[in-house]
Amino acid sequence: ILNVEQSPQSLHVQEGDSTNFTCSFPSSNFYALHWYRWETAKSPEALFVMTLNGDEKKKGRISATLNTKEGYSYLYIKGSQPEDSATYLCALTSYDKVIFGPGTSLSVIP
Amino acid sequence: DADVTQTPRNRITKTGKRIMLECSQTKGHDRMYWYRQDPGLGLRLIYYSFDVKDINKGEISDGYSVSRQAQAKFSLSLESAIPNQTALYFCATSGERGDYYNEQFFGPGTRLTVL
Numbered sequence: 041i042l043n044v045e046q047s048p049q050s051l052h053v054q055e056g057d058s059t060n061f062t063c064s065f066p067s068s069n070f071y072a073l074h075w076y077r078w079e080t081a082k083s084p085e086a087l088f089v090m091t092l093n094g095d096e097k098k099k100g101r102i103s104a105t106l107n108t109k110e111g112y113s114y115l116y117i118k119g120s121q122p123e124d125s126a127t128y129l130c131a132l133t134s135y136d137k138v139i140f141g142p143g144t145s146l147s148v149i150p
Numbered sequence: 151d152a153d154v155t156q157t158p159r160n161r162i163t164k165t166g167k168r169i170m171l172e173c174s175q176t177k178g179h180d181r182m183y184w185y186r187q188d189p190g191l192g193l194r195l196i197y198y199s200f201d202v203k204d205i206n207k208g209e210i211s212d213g214y215s216v217s218r219q220a221q222a223k224f225s226l227s228l229e230s231a232i233p234n235q236t237a238l239y240f241c242a243t244s245g246e247r248g249d250y251y252n253e254q255f256f257g258p259g260t261r262l263t264v265l
Contacts, residue, residue, distance in 0.1 A: 071251055072250065076253075082258075083240065086254065089251060091251060131193075133250055135250060136206065138195055138198070139195075140192045140195075142192040
């Protein structure tokens with residue numbers, strides 16, 4: 041695992057809009073990809089873990105997909121709410137490494 | 151009570167001082183981690199431990215040392231603090247020794263300022 045990139049760096053959307061952001065990585069040589077949600081003044085909390093190409097996970101209005109062949113994962117939020125405002129981190133884990141991306145900061149405007 | 155606790159929560163110290171940050175967990179996990187967070191850089195791994203006898207350097211271990219006193223306790227030390235070690239430090243735990251898939255559970259963080 042060389043580097044984990046996330047885009048965009050920040051995002052401002054109106055309440056009710058749907059949005060998505062990307063985690064990209066150069067190699068599929070990892071065990072799992074994790075998405076975390078990190079609210080200001082709190083600790084990161086896990087959203088999803090995905091391990092196989094084509095994995096899709098969903099929790100309420102939030103879902104994620106994994107494409108290891110092309111080196112990306114998408115996180116989708118349907119009908120954004122102000123409480124979705126947070127930084128969203130992705131992380132790749134291999135045997136001896138955990139590499140976090142820099143995060144996407146989402147602000148949902150009421 | 152929180153599953154992963156860190157002490158202290160905030161610390162201001164001077165250059166050259168020795169500082170220890172402590173982490174305790176009640177989740178029964180084997181794997182424990184120390185990260186630092188700097189603005190714009192995300193979380194970077196300092197040290198990690200798969201069990202009491204297995205401690206490994208992460209990507210930014212220079213200037214830091216760790217001690218795994220028990221399964222539940224993992225301490226991070228700055229032997230001689232310097233200003234560029236000013237950051238937010240997180241401890242995290244996850245699963246059993248051989249489990250590479252589990253999510254990590256984070257402590258509340260320690261904000262360290264080195265003057």
